[in-house]
Amino acid sequence: MTTYILQALILSAITVSIAAAVQPFNIGVNYGMLGDDILDAIEVVKILKMYSIDNLRILAPDHATLEALRKSNIKLCLGIRNEDLPYLATRQKDMNEWFAENVQPYVEDVIFSYITVGHETIPSDYAPFILPVMQDLQTLLHSHGLDSIKVSTVISTATLGTSSPPSHGIFSTETRVTMIDVLKFLKNTNSPLLINVYPYFVVAEDPVNVRLDYALFTAKDVVVKDGNLSYYNMFEAIVDSFFWAMEKEGFSDVEVVISESGWPSAGNGNLTTPEMAYTYNYHFVRRVQNFGTPKRPQASLEGFIYELFNENRKGTTVEQNFGIMYPNKQPVYPLSINQLFPSFNK
Numbered sequence: 100m101t102t103y104i105l106q107a108l109i110l111s112a113i114t115v116s117i118a119a120a121v122q123p124f125n126i127g128v129n130y131g132m133l134g135d136d137i138l139d140a141i142e143v144v145k146i147l148k149m150y151s152i153d154n155l156r157i158l159a160p161d162h163a164t165l166e167a168l169r170k171s172n173i174k175l176c177l178g179i180r181n182e183d184l185p186y187l188a189t190r191q192k193d194m195n196e197w198f199a200e201n202v203q204p205y206v207e208d209v210i211f212s213y214i215t216v217g218h219e220t221i222p223s224d225y226a227p228f229i230l231p232v233m234q235d236l237q238t239l240l241h242s243h244g245l246d247s248i249k250v251s252t253v254i255s256t257a258t259l260g261t262s263s264p265p266s267h268g269i270f271s272t273e274t275r276v277t278m279i280d281v282l283k284f285l286k287n288t289n290s291p292l293l294i295n296v297y298p299y300f301v302v303a304e305d306p307v308n309v310r311l312d313y314a315l316f317t318a319k320d321v322v323v324k325d326g327n328l329s330y331y332n333m334f335e336a337i338v339d340s341f342f343w344a345m346e347k348e349g350f351s352d353v354e355v356v357i358s359e360s361g362w363p364s365a366g367n368g369n370l371t372t373p374e375m376a377y378t379y380n381y382h383f384v385r386r387v388q389n390f391g392t393p394k395r396p397q398a399s400l401e402g403f404i405y406e407l408f409n410e411n412r413k414g415t416t417v418e419q420n421f422g423i424m425y426p427n428k429q430p431v432y433p434l435s436i437n438q439l440f441p442s443f444n445k
Contacts, residue, residue, distance in 0.1 A: 125388060125400060125402060126152070126154070126387060126403070127152060127153070127155055127174075127403040127404070128147070128155060128403060128404050129156045129358075129404065129405045129407065130155055130406070130407050131406050131407070132161070132410070133410040133412040134409060134411045134412055134419075135411055135412065135426070136426040136427070137408055137410070137426050138426060139163065139167075140166070140167035141163075141167045143155075143164070143167070144167045146407075146428070148171065148173070153172070153173055154173070154175075154401075154403065155168070155174070155175055155176070156176040156178070156358065157175070157177060157178060158178040158180070159179070159180045160201035165205050165209060168205075169209055171209075173210070174211075174212040175209060175210060175212060176213040176293075176358070176403070177201070177202075177211060177215070178214075178215045178217075178218055179197070179217060179232065180218075181218060183197070184216070184217055184220070184232055185228055188227075188231040188232045189231075191235065194236065194239065195239070198239045202245075203243070206243070211248045212248070213248070213250070213251055213356070214236060214248060214251075215250075215252055215253050216229050216233045216250065216252045217252050217253065218253045219255045219257065221252070221257075221258050221274050222258070222271070222273045222274050222277075226277050229281060230280050230284060233250050233251075233252065233281070233284055237250045249288065249289075249291065250288065251292060252281060252293065253293040253294070253358045253359075254295070255294070255295045256295075256337065257274075258270055258274040258278060259271060259274075259340060260274075260275075262340040262344075263323075264323055265323075265325050265342075265394065266325050266328070266343050267340075268340030268342070268343035268344040268347075269343075275348075278344075282345060282348060282353055283350075286350055286353055291353065291356045292341070292345070292355050293356045293357075293358035294341055294356070294357060294358060295357075295358055295360070295405075296338060297360060298313075298332075298362075299361075299363065299370075299371075299379070301314065301333060303367060303370055303417075310322055311370075313330075313331075313332060313333050315332075315375060316334065316382030316385075317378065317382070318331050318332065319331075323336055328393040330393060332382075332386075334360070334383065335386075335392045338355065338357070338392050338400075339392050339395070341355060342398075343394065354399065356401045356403075357400065358403055359405040359406075360383050360404065360405060361379065361380060361383070361404055361405035362375055362380065362421070363376060364377075364431050365416065365417075365419075366416035366420050373431055373432045374432070376420075376421075376431065376432065377432040380423060383402065383404065384402075384404070387402035405421050406421050406422055407424060408422040408424055409424075409426070410422065
């Protein structure tokens with residue numbers, strides 16, 4: 100059962116054709132560890148390789164995970180913890196030590212795709228430290244010939260002052276100056292902005308007025324008409340609100356990566372069922388395999404499902420139930436083989 104569920108989530112975006120076989124596979128998973136009996140990193144890497152998942156994201160350095168990834172050809176998005184930003188931004192010695200401990204020993208055997216400086220720290224008291232850490236880290240990477248590793252940060256819709264309709268997307272007064280500085284850095288280094296996109300929370304906040312099918316990718320009609328742009332799903336609308344906000348500040352050429360997106364399978368009544376969680380992730384996987392959004396039809400999207408396992412030590416019941424698997428490797432979604440797409444061998 101586990102095999103078929105994960106194949107549906109990770110492989111359903113691929114049509115059975117020669118053309119699909121040569122397309123890049125742009126889905127990864129988040130590996131959180133705040134749960135009892137979470138599988139260790141060696142087992143996680145086995146799962147990723149079994150299902151041809153080539154991208155993994157962790158929020159902070161974990162040496163067991165870094166060791167397990169050696170020679171795996173799995174690309175890693177590595178985060179720097181928010182609480183580490185103040186001292187990394189003000190003491191070069193600490194920045195050097197962080198790099199020497201968490202990156203340098205692994206660069207020969209681990210593929211680092213991104214290093215993200217902070218998680219949803221704009222706006223917060225940590226925001227002033229983001230750019231200095233990004234700059235110092237970029238300098239270190241460059242000095243070691245590691246310019247292929249992209250430095251970025253992870254933001255949420257909290258950075259936006261207005262986001263609906265998408266063409267009204269702007270950064271808030273509180274975040275605008277920081278975001279402009281960050282975007283200048285990203286443009287100069289040809290790095291993407293990492294964004295967390297959660298239609299679930301929009302529905303949960305206003306379940307009466309927000310259409311569930313719009314959030315779950317299942318609407319058959321245009322739900323939001325924004326000028327000459329039509330939106331059938333909220334995911335694209337949120338992504339485009341970021342594109343509009345960046346464009347209004349002069350950064351129309353900065354790409355985005357979806358660092359987190361998912362739907363909880365429990366915790367909030369009839370808005371959080373396993374079937375809904377499966378439906379959202381199934382369509383999310385399909386969506387990021389295709390180019391573009393209504394605003395940027397040629398944009399290449401890359402995304403990470405949130406998340407691999409349920410984490411029962413998270414703060415709320417909803418937060419504990421975003422996993423596609425239980426820690427015992429059993430799937431969260433009760434589906435039959437007839438509901439799954441065919442396997443795809445890369």
